[in-house]
Amino acid sequence: MKKSILLSLSVILCTGISLGTISHAQAAGQVKKYQNCAELNKDYKGGVARSASVKNKGDKTKFKPYVSKELYDANKSKDRDKDLIACER
Structure with a gap:
């Protein structure tokens, strides 16, 4: 038993x-790969950061980016200024 x-x-x-x-x-x-930044920003207003420790190189942003290594890597081509944040706003 x-x-x-x-x-x-x-x-x-x-x-x-x-x-x-x-x-x-x-x-x-x-992990979803977006066609462009407008599409990505519908789901993630502040864009997607590779890690929480990255800093924005450009102007001030309105929204805080969502942190996800996998999502960033899938949409890396949308990071024009190469600051490890794709489609920041």
Whole structure:
């Protein structure tokens, strides 16, 4: 009886861990690449920064950028001034 309960719990635990890993991997693979800055700014008003420590090289901005390495890397071409913030406003 104890062995069957222990085996059942082990199977449930392993299944839960593997399903969690799969869904995380799928979410990471679905980063949206935007056509232009107007499209990106509809979802992220302040643009997208690669990390929280980057500073804006240009003028003052109205909005704080959203921080996401994956999203920035997918839309890196929209960072014209190369300050690691794409489409800042």
